Amino acid sequence: MKIAVIGTGYVGLVSGVCFAEIGNEVICVDKAEDKIVCLQNGKVPIYEPGLKEMIHKNVTGGRLAFTTDLPTAVAATELIILAVGTPSLPDGQADLSYLIAAAEEIGRAMNGYKIIAIKSTVPVGTNEKIRSLIQMHTIYPFDIASIPEFLREGSAISDTLNPDRIIIGVDHEEPIAELLELHRPLTDQILVTDIRSAEMIKYASNAFLATKISFINEIANICEKVGADVSQVATGMGYDKRIGPSFLRAGIGYGGSCFPKDTEALIQIAGNVDYEFKLLKSVVEVNRDQRFNIIRKLELELSDLKGKTIAIWGLAFKPETDDVRDSPAIEIIQTLLSRGAQVKAYDPVAQDNFRRQLTHSSLTYCSTAEDAAAHADALCLLTEWKEFREMSLTRLETLLRNPLLIDGRNQFSEEQLASTSFIYYSVGRPNLSKGIKEPRPVILF
Structure with a gap:
């Protein structure tokens, strides 16, 4: 199929690249000119394992292109996938302004029958509103479909090419055959349902x-x-x-x-x-509340955090991504700073994105995990990157001023701790806390 994907965030970019990978002709569209120039030059604005190589392969193969020109992309394709952001408003509701703006422009650009699939996460009833909006801007027939995404950052390519299931929400039979043909190379676990149910799924x-x-x-x-x-x-x-x-x-x-x-x-x-x-x-x-257990455990050992140096390992909300949106590290570091601590932070991938979110005179971004740990009064592991898990704890102990390790992701084992004198806290494993190596005795009532 000839496909236009509107929006080149995680969902749009990965979806577009993967649809090209299975043989479709895809044009990815975004209003952000700097992002499109970046992609046209072979650079990737997000960190996702394997994505850069797949983009290069499909651009070279002539199946993938990037543009800011939405009208031309819409006119040249038969399926338009909307994958723009729907961030939260202050009251928690989804902000549909980007989706509405894109829908209006699509309506004005249509030159014949199109299938318009909404992959953005939207409240129930949104597809119907988008249909009405497009109808106000076009004389051409079209069908709307809701095809929600279920990819995970860090494994987005695998999730897209090997999905657990595909959900296709439609209210007319006409687009079903083409949408099934598009997705069958990915899986035979396809549920065709009504649009509102697809949105709710x-x-x-x-x-x-x-x-x-x-x-x-x-x-x-x-x-x-x-x-x-x-x-x-x-x-x-x-x-x-x-x-x-x-x-x-x-x-x-x-x-x-x-x-x-x-x-x-x-x-x-x-x-x-x-x-x-x-x-x-x-x-x-x-x-x-869960993220503040880190603070409570620090205070249990250090009491007053004022003037203490706290090392932070991990700023991304999960490993294998540079995404820091709603990362627990944001609130944890802000709380440490508010209580007078000096913070030394390190993340192998997400550091630049995190710096855009948070700067402070008492916050230092370090070039290595060891630099962050050096001379700190405590170390808090917040993201389960492989390099942290593989760090020698005996080496780490020599770097810290005080052997206090707060493991927010349960990355270290009893065997790793056995040869150290760490005061160690993890999550829900009290038998490892404070250097206690033996399980607690069972008390029979």
């Missing part, structure tokens, strides 16, 4: 995964008080096929561009129809 999926994360973090907090090991608890739970092992890793909570935004938006969607989503509100509250 996206929100419901992300809300459920966020719920699993907050649930296991609550279990971890209880484990710390009763002497259980959350990693063992999660393993035991995961064997149950009704539960599964995914998203049961205790830590400092979720972040990124999807879960925080989509949970807040779904709470608003429910509120707009006079339904209070109590469970999801609790999920959000738990997640917000």
